[in-house]
Amino acid sequence: xxxxxxxxxxxxxxxxxxxxxxxxxxxxxxxxxxxxxxxxxxxxxxxxxxxxxxxxxxxxxxxxxxxxxxxxxxxxxxxxxxxxxxxxxxxxxxxxxxxxxxxxxxxxxxxxxxxxxxxxxxxxxxxxxxxxxxxxxxxxxxxxxxxxxxxxxxxxxxxxxxxxxxxxxxxxxxxxxxxxxxxxxxxxxxxxxxxxxxxxxxxxxxxxx
Ligand code: Z5A
Numbered sequence: 001x002x003x004x005x006x007x008x009x010x011x012x013x014x015x016x017x018x019x020x021x022x023x024x025x026x027x028x029x030x031x032x033x034x035x036x037x038x039x040x041x042x043x044x045x046x047x048x049x050x051x052x053x054x055x056x057x058x059x060x061x062x063x064x065x066x067x068x069x070x071x072x073x074x075x076x077x078x079x080x081x082x083x084x085x086x087x088x089x090x091x092x093x094x095x096x097x098x099x100x101x102x103x104x105x106x107x108x109x110x111x112x113x114x115x116x117x118x119x120x121x122x123x124x125x126x127x128x129x130x131x132x133x134x135x136x137x138x139x140x141x142x143x144x145x146x147x148x149x150x151x152x153x154x155x156x157x158x159x160x161x162x163x164x165x166x167x168x169x170x171x172x173x174x175x176x177x178x179x180x181x182x183x184x185x186x187x188x189x190x191x192x193x194x195x196x197x198x199x200x201x202x203x204x205x206x207x208x209x
Contacts, residue, residue: 003033003086004203005127007097010135011168012157013142014184015191019135020093022192023199027091030205035085038095039073043080046073054154061155063109067116070101071123078124091203098124099132099174104156107170108163128178131202133195135184139168 006023008016020036027034040050049069052058074097085092098120106116146157172181182194 001083001086002089003091005082005086005092005094005129006199007094007099007129007132008135009096009099009103009132010171010184011137011139011142011164013145014135014137015145015188016095016135018188019191019195020095022188023195024093026196027199033088033090034093035081035090036093036095037077037081039077039097039100040070041073042077043073045076049073054156056155056158059155059158063105063111066109067101067105067111067119070105071119074098074101074120075123078127083125083127094129097129097132099134099179103167103170103174108159108167130178131198132176132179133198134171134174134179134181135191136172136181137184139164141185142168 008020010016017038024034024036039046040053041047049072053066053069053073082092082094101120102113102116105111106113146153151157180198182191184191186194
């Protein structure tokens with residue numbers, strides 16, 4: 001694998017999409033090959049699965065059905081897009097990846113984490129990001145941000161406060177050598193600078209880049 005794979009994670013409204021777009025344009029200005037993928041989505045099949053997952057007519061979906069649907073979308077994205085791009089040497093920026101399934105389905109839906117991880121390993125051919133960057137924001141702030149957008153909440157977003165409290169706590173507490181936590185309640189510019197310093201160091205870009 002010649003490319004680099006960075007996943008961005010956090011609760012809804014934590015600012016992932018905003019930061020990924022800023023990072024992608026910085027890297028593009030430096031003439032790096034970059035693609036941005038969002039999950040669930042990024043291929044025709046995965047976008048179709050996304051429609052099902054977010055559709056409120058499927059309220060109360062079984063936790064395993066939900067897990068398999070997220071993993072079906074991801075399997076297609078990994079095989080058709082992420083792996084070929086990494087092989088070409090592209091930098092892949094993912095708006096959510098497997099940590100979302102571990103936390104939303106494993107912890108949020110109370111499924112056994114080892115079993116969820118087994119399904120994830122099958123769906124992703126064990127592909128893990130080089131780095132996972134988590135934007136930590138308090139749940140109240142993320143709700144404020146989403147409400148100020150006047151957004152119509154989808155099926156996942158109407159899973160209830162207890163579910164979101166479990167999810168937010170798990171994102172805050174998860175720790176691993178490939179995971180970096182950033183304070184997502186800072187200004188957009190400050191977070192972007194912090195992400196740039198992490199990514200720049202990781203890619204070993206020079207001082208003038
Ligand atoms: N899900 C799952 O359960 N299992 C899985 O395996 C996967 C996903 C992959 C996908 O939703 C849902 O599926 C999600 C998790 C679940 N649902 N839940 N619940 P999605 O793709 O539609 O949405 P999202 O990933 O949660 O993204 P989002 O809601 O669009 O949020 P975001 O990308 O993190 O934030 P943003 O769009 O960049 O910013 C949100 C707003 O805040 C916007 O108005 C910004 O201008 C503002 N913002 C951003 N940063 C700041 C700062 N720093 N200060 C002030 N305001 C800011």
